Amino acid sequence: MTMAETMSGPTFVTRAQVITSDTSVMRGHGTYQEDKAIVSAVAGVVEQVNKLITVRPLRARYAGEIGDVVVGRITEVGQRRWKVDVNARQDGVLLLSSVNLPGGVQRRKSESDELQMRKFFTEGDMLVAEAQAFFQDGAMSIHTRSLKYGKLRNGVLVVVPPSLVLRSRSHFHTLANGIEVIIGLNGYIWVCKRASKAPEQMEPDELYADVNEEIGQQERDTIARICNCLRGMADRQISIDYTKLAAAYEASLGHSAKELLQANVMETVLDTAMTRM
Amino acid sequence: MSLGLISVVERDFVERGVDLDLRTDGRGRNDYRLPRMEMNLVAQSDGSARCQLGGSTDVLVSIRCELGQPEPTTGDRGRLAVSVECAPSASQQLEGRGADELNTELAEALSRALTGPRSGLNLRQLCIVENMHCWILNIDAIVLDLGGNVLDALLYAARAALADTRVPGTQVQSLDEGVDFEVDDDINHAAWLEHASNVPLCVTAYKIGAGYVLDATLTEELCSSARLHVSVNPAGQVCAAQKNGYGSIEPSLLITMLQAAKEKAMYLLEVQEEQIQQHKRTLLEKQTRGESVKRPSIFM
Numbered sequence: 001m002t003m004a005e006t007m008s009g010p011t012f013v014t015r016a017q018v019i020t021s022d023t024s025v026m027r028g029h030g031t032y033q034e035d036k037a038i039v040s041a042v043a044g045v046v047e048q049v050n051k052l053i054t055v056r057p058l059r060a061r062y063a064g065e066i067g068d069v070v071v072g073r074i075t076e077v078g079q080r081r082w083k084v085d086v087n088a089r090q091d092g093v094l095l096l097s098s099v100n101l102p103g104g105v106q107r108r109k110s111e112s113d114e115l116q117m118r119k120f121f122t123e124g125d126m127l128v129a130e131a132q133a134f135f136q137d138g139a140m141s142i143h144t145r146s147l148k149y150g151k152l153r154n155g156v157l158v159v160v161p162p163s164l165v166l167r168s169r170s171h172f173h174t175l176a177n178g179i180e181v182i183i184g185l186n187g188y189i190w191v192c193k194r195a196s197k198a199p200e201q202m203e204p205d206e207l208y209a210d211v212n213e214e215i216g217q218q219e220r221d222t223i224a225r226i227c228n229c230l231r232g233m234a235d236r237q238i239s240i241d242y243t244k245l246a247a248a249y250e251a252s253l254g255h256s257a258k259e260l261l262q263a264n265v266m267e268t269v270l271d272t273a274m275t276r277m
Numbered sequence: 278m279s280l281g282l283i284s285v286v287e288r289d290f291v292e293r294g295v296d297l298d299l300r301t302d303g304r305g306r307n308d309y310r311l312p313r314m315e316m317n318l319v320a321q322s323d324g325s326a327r328c329q330l331g332g333s334t335d336v337l338v339s340i341r342c343e344l345g346q347p348e349p350t351t352g353d354r355g356r357l358a359v360s361v362e363c364a365p366s367a368s369q370q371l372e373g374r375g376a377d378e379l380n381t382e383l384a385e386a387l388s389r390a391l392t393g394p395r396s397g398l399n400l401r402q403l404c405i406v407e408n409m410h411c412w413i414l415n416i417d418a419i420v421l422d423l424g425g426n427v428l429d430a431l432l433y434a435a436r437a438a439l440a441d442t443r444v445p446g447t448q449v450q451s452l453d454e455g456v457d458f459e460v461d462d463d464i465n466h467a468a469w470l471e472h473a474s475n476v477p478l479c480v481t482a483y484k485i486g487a488g489y490v491l492d493a494t495l496t497e498e499l500c501s502s503a504r505l506h507v508s509v510n511p512a513g514q515v516c517a518a519q520k521n522g523y524g525s526i527e528p529s530l531l532i533t534m535l536q537a538a539k540e541k542a543m544y545l546l547e548v549q550e551e552q553i554q555q556h557k558r559t560l561l562e563k564q565t566r567g568e569s570v571k572r573p574s575i576f577m
Contacts, residue, residue, distance in 0.1 A: 124282035153286045156301045210285040222301035235332055257303025
């Protein structure tokens with residue numbers, strides 16, 4: 001008798017808990033065999049596809065897929081490549097050939113570009129990119145060869161567990177007051193003021209500039225409110241996508257951004273938001 | 278104590294927010310995340326407390342009484358021994374030997390605040406036989422999560438743990454060949470630590486840009502050029518002030534920072550006193566109901 005069959009809804013297991021003693025099923029990721037029984041190797045949710053039993057861990061590092069929108073931070077500048085922290089087991093790799101350089105979208109990368117790589121991205125810089133491929137060792141190769149992607153400015157980073165971020169058609173959203181939210185599938189979320197100039201209209205040098213725009217009191221307040229909503233949702237293990245975030249934001253308008261830091265206020269805000277949905 | 282990287286624009290965003298008195302989480306520069314506290318958590322210790330700031334910074338302090346010998350110069354007093362350990366689960370940078378430097382820095386700061394006359398504790402209470410035997414209070418702290426402002430949280434928890442500590446009673450007998458003593462295993466004969474309510478709390482002011490904030494988050498810590506740790510006791514006296522970091526602080530800002538830290542510390546002391554009294558009330562209720570109260574840790 002498998003637990004997954006007898007119970008409706010998700011079955012949670014902890015590490016070393018016996019999932020089933022049924023010998024006809026196969027063990028998948030997150031499980032191991034011990035005396036004919038299949039035992040969970042992680043704390044998470046049991047999933048069964050036909051005969052294959054797997055356990056999806058609740059807390060794990062990000063394991064990407066090609067095409068994912070990720071937000072990352074440059075950790076190292078190397079030979080023709082940048083190392084990027086994308087919340088995965090290994091740092092991601094951004095090749096010099098995978099970025100748009102000023103002056104011509106698709107030109108060849110010359111030696112002079114290689115020498116001034118720190119002018120484009122330097123250690124600590126934030127960027128949004130797309131997962132392009134995986135190397136043999138599992139490291140992720142990312143690219144920013146579209147004007148949608150590139151350097152991030154005018155805002156703050158919020159970190160949530162990557163398992164909570166839901167895949168959706170778009171990961172770039174604009175909430176109230178012209179505040180943009182980029183929900184990276186790796187659990188890094190960038191909340192910022194939307195740039196007054198579209199990237200298509202920017203001068204080549206502006207794409208990699210390290211200067212913020214003027215951000216007013218009201219915009220800052222909205223950014224703080226959205227950040228607090230995101231942190232509150234993550235603390236309570238609520239999955240995150242645009243619809244839920246927008247609902248939480250709407251429900252939070254009765255309180256000041258500062259009040260949302262109190263656990264009981266956040267509780268009522270999220271309760272109303274989730275019942276409204 | 279700089280963990281992680283930050284970009285130029287993020288730093289600029291935080292600095293300009295401080296100028297506008299609106300931080301990235303909506304707080305003003307003097308707003309403090311309300312500390313959540315639990316006491317008497319560790320069964321094997323004589324006093325313990327855990328403090329959490331805003332659901333991210335998380336520290337646990339345990340105090341254990343151990344028999345030992347006093348320092349030769351202060352034979353009539355007991356001793357305190359402080360150690361701090363950052364759990365590797367708190368931050369990726371703390372794995373392996375990465376935490377060593379931070380551990381020493383925090384232990385040194387905590388030790389400076391608690392030992393010596395500025396702590397207000399009566400160390401003579403810990404003396405058993407002069408120049409021969411005394412109690413050593415082992416104050417062991419573990420940092421479970423880093424969310425900024427760790428030292429404030431550590432001293433907050435340590436102060437509560439001291440208020441929770443009871444020193445076992447002893448009976449000294451004079452024998453022909455000298456003196457000997459016995460330790461009493463009845464918790465009711467163990468004495469609360471004297472003057473534990475005199476112990477100061479620490480409030481740290483972080484200089485960011487041209488302004489300052491209290492109770493910084495991890496990101497704000499990365500942006501700050503200088504820190505000022507201010508210890509204040511319930512009498513409203515500034516017991517210690519220590520400046521850390523590479524930046525400089527102008528005299529006018531220094532006075533503002535000291536003043537703000539002192540005011541916040543007075544407020545936090547009141548908050549904590551209420552939390553401690555609440556804990557002692559529930560402890561007394563348990564005792565009157567006849568529930569078992571733990572024995573001194575030396576017998577475990």
